[in-house]
Amino acid sequence: MSVETEIKFFLSAPVARALSRDLFPAAVARADHLDTTYFDTPAGHLEAAKVALRLRLSDNRITQTIKTAPRASGPFSRGEVERVLSAPRLVLDDLKQVLSPRAYSHVTRTGVAPTFRTVFDRRRRLFRHTARSGAISTIELALDQGEIDTSRASHPICELELELKSGPPEGLLDLARDLQSRYGLRLSIDSKAARAARLHHGAAPDIWRAPPLNFTAETRIAKAYPAIVQTCLTQFIANHENVLEVGAPEAIHQMRVSIRRLRSANGVFKPIIAAARVAPALALLKDIFEALGRVRDIDVLIAETFDKLAGMGLDKTQMAQLTPHLAAWREAELARVRALLETGDQWRAVFDIALWIETGAWRNIEDPVGRLWHARRLAEFAGPALDRRYRNVVKRARRATRDPLEWHRVRLDVKKLRYNAEFFVNACAGKTARVFARELRQLQEQLGSLNDLAVAADILAAAPPAADPMVANVIPRVRGFIEGAAAAALPGIVARLRKRWRTFAARPTFWTQSRTDAGRRP
Amino acid sequence: MKTIAVLNAKGGCGKTTLSTHLAVALSRSGVATTLADLDRQKSALRWHALRPEGAFPVKAVDWTQNIGGGLKKSARVVLDCPAALRGARLEDIVATAEAVVVPVLPSVFDEMATARFLGRLARIKSLRKGRKGLHVIANRVRAGSRAMARLTEFAENRDLIFTAILSERALYGDLATRGLTLFDLNTKAAAALIEEWMPLLTALED
Numbered sequence: 052m053s054v055e056t057e058i059k060f061f062l063s064a065p066v067a068r069a070l071s072r073d074l075f076p077a078a079v080a081r082a083d084h085l086d087t088t089y090f091d092t093p094a095g096h097l098e099a100a101k102v103a104l105r106l107r108l109s110d111n112r113i114t115q116t117i118k119t120a121p122r123a124s125g126p127f128s129r130g131e132v133e134r135v136l137s138a139p140r141l142v143l144d145d146l147k148q149v150l151s152p153r154a155y156s157h158v159t160r161t162g163v164a165p166t167f168r169t170v171f172d173r174r175r176r177l178f179r180h181t182a183r184s185g186a187i188s189t190i191e192l193a194l195d196q197g198e199i200d201t202s203r204a205s206h207p208i209c210e211l212e213l214e215l216k217s218g219p220p221e222g223l224l225d226l227a228r229d230l231q232s233r234y235g236l237r238l239s240i241d242s243k244a245a246r247a248a249r250l251h252h253g254a255a256p257d258i259w260r261a262p263p264l265n266f267t268a269e270t271r272i273a274k275a276y277p278a279i280v281q282t283c284l285t286q287f288i289a290n291h292e293n294v295l296e297v298g299a300p301e302a303i304h305q306m307r308v309s310i311r312r313l314r315s316a317n318g319v320f321k322p323i324i325a326a327a328r329v330a331p332a333l334a335l336l337k338d339i340f341e342a343l344g345r346v347r348d349i350d351v352l353i354a355e356t357f358d359k360l361a362g363m364g365l366d367k368t369q370m371a372q373l374t375p376h377l378a379a380w381r382e383a384e385l386a387r388v389r390a391l392l393e394t395g396d397q398w399r400a401v402f403d404i405a406l407w408i409e410t411g412a413w414r415n416i417e418d419p420v421g422r423l424w425h426a427r428r429l430a431e432f433a434g435p436a437l438d439r440r441y442r443n444v445v446k447r448a449r450r451a452t453r454d455p456l457e458w459h460r461v462r463l464d465v466k467k468l469r470y471n472a473e474f475f476v477n478a479c480a481g482k483t484a485r486v487f488a489r490e491l492r493q494l495q496e497q498l499g500s501l502n503d504l505a506v507a508a509d510i511l512a513a514a515p516p517a518a519d520p521m522v523a524n525v526i527p528r529v530r531g532f533i534e535g536a537a538a539a540a541l542p543g544i545v546a547r548l549r550k551r552w553r554t555f556a557a558r559p560t561f562w563t564q565s566r567t568d569a570g571r572r573p
Numbered sequence: 574m575k576t577i578a579v580l581n582a583k584g585g586c587g588k589t590t591l592s593t594h595l596a597v598a599l600s601r602s603g604v605a606t607t608l609a610d611l612d613r614q615k616s617a618l619r620w621h622a623l624r625p626e627g628a629f630p631v632k633a634v635d636w637t638q639n640i641g642g643g644l645k646k647s648a649r650v651v652l653d654c655p656a657a658l659r660g661a662r663l664e665d666i667v668a669t670a671e672a673v674v675v676p677v678l679p680s681v682f683d684e685m686a687t688a689r690f691l692g693r694l695a696r697i698k699s700l701r702k703g704r705k706g707l708h709v710i711a712n713r714v715r716a717g718s719r720a721m722a723r724l725t726e727f728a729e730n731r732d733l734i735f736t737a738i739l740s741e742r743a744l745y746g747d748l749a750t751r752g753l754t755l756f757d758l759n760t761k762a763a764a765a766l767i768e769e770w771m772p773l774l775t776a777l778e779d
């Protein structure tokens with residue numbers, strides 16, 4: 052399997068015309084007509100595995116291509132297996148390279164059939180781009196216009212693809228950044244196949260959750276940090292379509308998680324990275340993060356806290372009166388998120404961060420001995436990264452009284468510790484790390500229950516005034532109920548928290564443990 | 574935990590200078606490091622006692638009587654070994670170390686002694702098989718000097734590659750008497766000299 056590095060933008064018709072005029076003059080561009088058929092098993096095994104299988108006809112040439120979805124390796128690369136055929140007969144054997152043995156045996160047993168077709172005109176040309184560092188890359192630019200046809204619907208294709216042909220990926224990213232800001236392009240990492248499958252099923256755009264970090268005891272920081280950032284970028288980009296078109300609570304949440312993880316990684320690795328170089332990009336993402344946070348808080352209130360409050364005796368009619376008001380407020384907050392995303396500024400931030408990683412500019416090389424960290428094992432950084440925060444949070448919890456504010460601070464510390472610990476759990480192999488992570492998660496959940504009610508009261512305090520006098524009346528009443536319920540529940544929650552806390556604090560910390568483990572290894 | 578043994582049968586070739594520098598560099602780089610003195614002269618411990626208040630904290634332990642101990646929470650141990658180390662004791666120390674660092678001076682006498690010493694090390698199994706890093710360091714080098722040319726030839730004849738080449742500088746003597754190392758300084762001059770140490774540190778930490 053080879054790896055294809057490619058960046059794709061969706062275009063509006065006027066932008067497509069401008070690009071066609073500026074970048075694809077007849078003298079340099081080649082025109083092709085491409086007719087492509089996609090295949091899958093009746094049960095959709097390939098789609099489930101995020102693998103596309105297609106036959107493409109152009110110029111009397113038949114090409115079979117298999118593509119995989121982008122992975123943690125980065126938002127812009129995907130696996131590809133390609134072969135030229137002499138007759139339109141599929142070679143399913145190639146699927147072995149991308150499918151699990153089980154999925155492969157399903158596919159060969161049930162066989163595949165055409166699912167949909169794309170027909171488009173492609174204009175393409177090669178482009179030699181010199182990046183700021185002086186590195187030269189050759190990139191193929193392709194302007195595709197046509198349509199996707201499924202048995203149910205047809206949908207226009209209008210996009211620009213940039214594929215790296217030779218040279219470092221830096222050149223591709225740099226060119227993409229230039230074109231994006233010059234033409235205000237909209238980035239997408241959805242393949243045509245994924246989009247067609249979605250249209251075919253009438254499904255909403257995907258929600259992308261980050262796969263677990265597959266670090267081992269041998270993973271070096273120089274590998275781990277870029278991998279973490281790449282996953283965050285993929286997660287950020289991949290949830291865009293859903294946030295823009297549907298705004299599903301889970302898509303909002305996942306997009307928010309991507310930024311939160313990036314920020315927490317930058318906090319953890321602060322001494323060994325040169326984050327100042329991407330400060331504007333990070334600041335922009337933080338604005339998006341905060342806007343998403345508002346929507347998320349309302350979602351949690353409607354979907355989770357209300358249920359809990361109903362159990363505590365909150366009047367159902369009051370909740371029913373309030374919900375449409377909150378839903379309208381959510382729409383308004385979602386519109387703010389979308390307005391931020393429609394500026395396209397986030398794409399520049401994405402390319403800046405991707406370039407920062409790709410060129411190695413992320414490494415802090417100012418401090419000569421600090422540089423040594425890049426070659427060290429990730430597991431070894433767990434101690435320096437977590438120990439101080441861990442000790443502080445233990446101290447704070449030991450001293451906490453029944454004042455909810457004190458526990459609120461404990462909660463924030465525990466949350467940060469948990470997000471930071473996430474990066475190391477797999478690298479510090481062994482049971483101690485897994486148990487520690489589990490206890491920490493449970494502790495955070497319990498602390499969260501303390502917080503949910505407080506957040507709910509705060510949200511209602513911040514809700515826009517209601518035009519309907521009945522709703523306007525209900526808001527302070529529900530708020531009053533929540534505050535009362537929170538006060539009544541507090542002693543019980545704190546008692547349970549103390550208990551759980553004692554179990555957690557008695558656990559060995561996995562970083563000190565792994566250190567002695569490492570020492571004992573023969 | 575990783576043990577780095579600084580060794581050479583020849584006296585005065587820079588074992589203590591290397592040990593103290595490695596201990597400070599590694600501590601400052603963020604890993605808990607202990608400097609262990611195995612030499613009855615106790616130069617490393619004396620250097621440690623001279624460390625001024627406010628200097629970056631480095632742990633040192635006395636291993637002149639008994640080897641081992643005092644390593645709680647240490648991720649690295651640097652062993653400053655005496656010149657008179659041979660036989661079973663030498664083998665024991667090499668066996669416990671993950672990396673061996675051998676400073677060499679550009680002088681005819683040192684070369685001969687070092688050649689013999691490297692020959693002895695080569696008979697130790699774990700080193701012979703290349704399972705642990707052996708780093709030979711050219712120390713007190715004056716670029717372009719005749720001695721350096723000889724040392725280069727000496728190395729070439731034995732297929733030896735120096736992991737690092739450290740210049741001769743009066744500053745080293747100064748720092749030693751103040752309980753300091755280059756890695757405690759923030760001056761431009763120190764920064765340039767620190768770069769000479771980076772190949773060794775990088776090799777040890779890789």
Ligand SMILES: Nc1ncnc2c1ncn2[C@@H]1O[C@H](COP(=O)(O)OP(=O)(O)OP(=O)(O)O)[C@@H](O)[C@H]1O
Pocket residue numbers: 583584585586587588589590591612614616655656712713714739740741742743744745746747749
């Ligand atoms: N690169 C250098 N430039 C100048 N002086 C140096 C350098 N390296 C070491 N010295 C000086 O050489 C002398 C001997 O160095 P050091 O004590 O480190 O050697 P040693 O091998 O530990 O000696 P011993 O065998 O007595 O333990 C010291 O005065 C030290 O300051």
Ligand SMILES: [Mg+2]
Pocket residue numbers: 588589590612616617653
């Ligand atoms: Mg000495």
